[in-house]
Amino acid sequence: MKKHVVIFEARGGSDKGKYGYRRDSKPIIESLNKRGWSAEIVFYDDAHRGEIYRHTQNKADAYISRVNPGNLPNEVGYFQMLRELVNNGVEGLPHPDAMVAYGAKNSVERLKGTDMVPEDVYTYYDFDALKENFPKSLLKGVRVLKQNRGSTGEGIWRVEVIDADKYKKTIPLTAKLKLTEARDNHTEEKTLQEFLEFCIQYLEGENGMLLDMPFLERIKEGEIRVLMLRDQAVNVVHKKPADTPDAFSATLFSGAKYRYDKPDQWPELVAVIENTLPMMQRRLGNYDLPLIWTADFILDTDKKTGEDKYVLGEINASCVGFTTHLELSENIADEVLSLLDAESVVNQNWPAFNR
Template sequence: MTVYFLKGVQVHKAIVVFEVEGGLDKSLDGHRRDTMPIVHAIRDAGWGAEVVFFRPEWAQELFTYVTANFDAYISRVNPGHVPGGEGDYLDLLTRLSAAGLVGMSTPAEMMAYGAKDALVKLNGTELVPADTAAYYAVEAFHHYFPVSLSYGERVLKQNRGSTGAGIWRVQIADKNLAAAVRPGTALPPDTMIKATEAVDNHTEIRELGDFMDFCDQYIVGDNGMLVDMRFMPRIVEGEIRILLVGPHPVFVVHKKPAEGGDNFSATLFSGAKYTYDKPEMWRELVDMFAQARPVIAQKLGGDGIPLIWTADFMLDTAPDGSDAYVLGEINCSCVGFTSELDMGIQELVAAEAIGRVMERFAVEIPA
């Protein structure tokens, strides 16, 4: 491997891509389906790229090897797939960033942008409803959620889930009771509720207290929390996702839930239909998000933009009757784009990653 010394800085022109073994996101070759396209795109650009698998027992060896041979890392690891939990993996990434490698994305960026309580940090903006809340303790959840539900349908979101797991639409089962409840009144534990999970749109009828006991699992443990957000009825018209590479919007996905019942999930697994559009077709939304991004960065703690990330919006109705957009989630830990490889996103990712290394060293790296 060629090593360049530029202004006293050792530059390898090489980027490591992290993965973990196993998990439902892997293809027959053991990689995520979008990992090797990224690696090949980096190599086609004249840089070195290599996939390295993380195991907790290899952490120190990986640190030594990566710092000696690479300028940057790209994380393609679903935190839920890390053996023994994500702590050791995030610690390695933090150490690599501290050692001078360009991190994409760093644990700080993942936590700032990707944690579900990012919505709570933004509830002073026009992006999310002001009554969006987060519960970090079981006691607070049991105290406040019965009151929150008295105002109308709510959505609970766990911090660790993916593809809709642990995201629940919650409503009072008896419509007459729901209409008669005085907002601000704590509902009793035996109130019958209807809960629909986004992972597959299945619905359960159970007592409020029993359901809350079930949800305690989402709060306990590392990075546990539940976000409590107002249900947006126009979700049935579809969720609108902007996929970005760095600051650049690449495409917009209109994800329409399967019709019928209390369906609200916008995941492919639940039967939602996806339409892929160019950003120009959603100009109002894309421009609004671009204008809001500095505010988002300020509220979430810095402008370290993730390498590959998404922002999901739901439609709402403004007081004047026009469409408005409500932010439902930001994802950046391990955004996949398998269905969009023919759009050339891997080349955009490679160019952005290489550009970040060149910017960091503030020098022209020879070919």
């Protein structure tokens, strides 16, 4: 073994510290150093892709991807490089295809029908599908439409038909909508036609898509984010939106209040995740679980039993942060070395199991 790990980052973005890199990357390096391994941060850009590839392949046993694809002008070259590294023996944490499978918004739709996702969830990949099907969704009530890219609530819209009682069978393109964006909870009014045309921007380019979900009123009680280290829940963040009439965003920027809990304070939710993991892996491509990932949940009420249930709203697997619990770098380093040790002795043509 070379006993070296490369941590990929992208320049820019709101997740960086004073010197341009993520504040929670250096603790990973320090924790690896304590275990006799070296590590470094490499900033990816397309212009130096070949040089970065050769450096990583020659020097590293593994990479850890901490790049938000939204911070890259074009993510295609980055994912191509990661696939080449994995194909040539560098361990991918996570594998680039796992990053796409878990991190894309359509991962929620692919899990519908499980204990975490209701059937009333749809993904649109082109304008014709959006125009045909989204008005039908609006007949059922208030919806949330999420773009595949972006962060901190950008391009996540709560969509409510004004005077909805007037429309029984169809919602015309001239119907007025009240729109609230999760980025800052600001509201706008557009006709359905205007909003559909506005959403074309979210369907363009590589991996363009929109996720259509029912709006859950109990978001007012808070969104629950579970931070996972592969198959272990290690932290829970309860994010309560600002106490204003239109607020539904759980981002700090929008005024949400955060509370940090231990997983054992949420035993029912952790049990739901653990019980669903095998099915989640199968439905999302049978890849190894990402090294660090999160699952966001909102409380709902089961119409049949009247009991609480947790609904999955989103999975994040690209560049999950843990700045409020930097001690988790110790767990991360242990998991990285355990994984690489297993990879060094097991023939991957006949693996013992998939985690």
